[in-house]
Amino acid sequence: MIARETSSATAAIDPAWRLAGPALFLVLLLILALFRETVVDMASIWWRSDTYAHGMIVPPIALWLVWRLRAGLTALTPRPSYLAVLLLAAAGFGWLLGQVAAVNALTQFALVAMLILAVPAVVGWQVARWLAFPLLFLFFAVPFGDFTQPKLMEWTADATVAGLRLSGIPVYREGQHLVIPSGNWAVVEACSGVRYLIASITVGTLYAYLTYRSLWRRLLFVLVSIIVPVLANWGRAYMIVMLGHLSGNKLAVGVDHLVYGWLFFGIVILAMFWIGARWREDEVLPQASVDVPASGSRASVAALLTAGVATVLVAGLWPLALWQLDHATGRELRSLAPLGSIAGWQKSDAVSPYDWQPRFAGADAREQAVFAHDGRRVGLFVAYYRNQDQQRKLVSSTNVLVASDDPVWARVAGGVKEISFDGQPVRVRTAELRGLESSRLLVWQWYWINGRWTSSDAIAKAYTALSRLTGQGDDSAVVILFAQQDRPGAGDATLGDFAAVAGGEIGNALRQTARGR
Structure with missing residues (x-):
């Protein structure tokens, strides 16, 4: 049984809402317009992904939840908060970081945070607290969890x-x-x-x-x-x-x-x-006590308009900053700088299982080769990225060694290992792949981000953001070595020997490619 209080029927509506309501609605629309590309990206994921299809109904549910609280809401007095405007600026910077690092979830969470913070910025924290759950529920619209x-x-x-x-x-x-x-x-x-x-x-x-x-x-x-x-x-x-x-x-x-x-x-x-x-509690919709403000304490028309304009201007700074960064992009890349000779190792034909290829899409340039020495073989794969965006980027959930539906290869083990490469210690990710004919490959993988080595996806994203924000571009690459694991430890020894002599040449080739920006 649901019990509702009826005293709200006589609750006074604060006259400031005649301006505050439309002002807030307009501010929210302008923020959505400023960040329309992020909005479209979110909506496209809702549409094509079964996992995140629920995102389409989250905004309507949030609006319905606000409607349920309308009686108490209209009795509150709108009072703009410039602290919320500052917090909105921080959320906008988070959006910019997500854009330069090509992290979809960060840009989308930041956009939702800006929409939420626009409420206290224009109409005050008292209203935002009243609508806390409906506002926070909007975060469920962000496609996140993979x-x-x-x-x-x-x-x-x-x-x-x-x-x-x-x-x-x-x-x-x-x-x-x-x-x-x-x-x-x-x-x-x-x-x-x-x-x-x-x-x-x-x-x-x-x-x-x-x-x-x-x-x-x-x-x-x-x-x-x-x-x-x-x-x-x-x-x-x-x-x-x-x-x-x-x-x-x-x-x-x-x-x-x-x-x-x-x-x-x-x-x-x-x-x-x-x-x-069985343990439900009868619902009593909360009602706001009617707080008649003292003379002069109600938000003036000028204060509401100033808060609304400040909110939109602060939000608009970040798309402008991104536009400036995008105009500092490097020129189009067509090929990697040539790889120098690797002492003791000669290029060889790619025979099975060395014809295996990792799945890294959208690269500006790539190189795959097989090197042989004393009957041992090592495969080298490099995919190079420049001027990355949300659809074409180095670190992505779709860029993998082996897809789950691969008809030939399956990943059966993984780990991490520290090696010496290009004159410095590098922590690499390892994986063991099994083929249909019981052939096995040991794979080492790590990233090069504008001169920095790492195997961590998160650190690679952070390096990319730092590089772009400091005007150095976003040149990045994945380096993958692989060798046949015909007996325990054989692949590690082969890859270790190759990495020790090839690190300098691979590093030089990547640096020369980056200097051609």
Whole structure:
């Protein structure tokens, strides 16, 4: 049963809203117009991605939540806050950092933060506190969460293997690939459960806000909405493998694999909401006490207009700053500087498995070659990027060694290793790839960002942002070495010997390419 207070019907509407309301609406529209490219990027992700399709309904839900609070809202007195304008400036700088580092999530979070901060900037913190949940709920519109996929996939594989073994089914596991007597299975991105997790957190947070009034119950339900989908996804993965195994691979394969998964997830989430409803608290919509301000304390027309103009001007600084940085871009790159001779190593033909290629799209220039020495071979792959943007960039979730749907290669192991390269210690990422014909490749990967070496995606992004902000451009490259791992340790020894003598030549080639900006 929902009880509503009726005293709000007689609540006075502060006359300042006649100007403050339209002013806030206009400021929000202008901010959206200034950052329209970011808005379009977000909307395109909502449209094409099943994982983030919920983003399309987040703004309408937020507006509905504001409408529910309208009675108390109109009784509040708008009072602009210049502190909020300063905070909005900081969010704008975050947007600029996201743009120069080509980090979509950072630009989108920053844009939402600017929209939220525009509310206290124009109409004050009292109004913003009143609308705290609807405003903060807008953050769920940002497509964010893909970074959890590797860990969720690992946990799902762990749980599936444990369940199968408890069921008496022998399992051989290599990476995220499982082999049982009835066939082979792989835990890929779609099996990570990130879709279930994001959907559950979004809906669970809204449900907690609407169902409970006490903070601890709301937080507890949000926590449950995080844990339950993870556990449900483990059960879903185990159930699908068992269905396939027991049916001779006639069930839970192909399209029905996903259908069964969503059906199971839906049942679990509905059960979670049904159980949560047992402790619901009758809703009493909060009402604002009518605070009649003393003479002269109400925001003047000049103050409201000044705050609105200041908010738009501060927000508009950052697209202008980006425009200036974009006009300092380097000239178009067509090829890498030639690689000098590498002592003891000669170029060789690329025979299997050295014809393998990493998946790095959008590079301005790339080089792939195979070098041989005393019967040993090393593959070298370099992809070089300049004038990067949100669609074409070095560090991206789509730039990988092996895609999950690769018909030939699968990644079965990974780690990190410290080597000496180009006269300095470099921490590289390692991976072991398995081919269809049981051939194996050991791969070393790291980045070069305008003269700096790193294997960290986050540090590479930070170096890129720093380089662009200091006017040095964003020239960057990925360097990948690979060798056949025909016996334990053989690949490491081969790659280590090659890196020791080739580091200087590779570094020089990258630096010469950058000097041609």
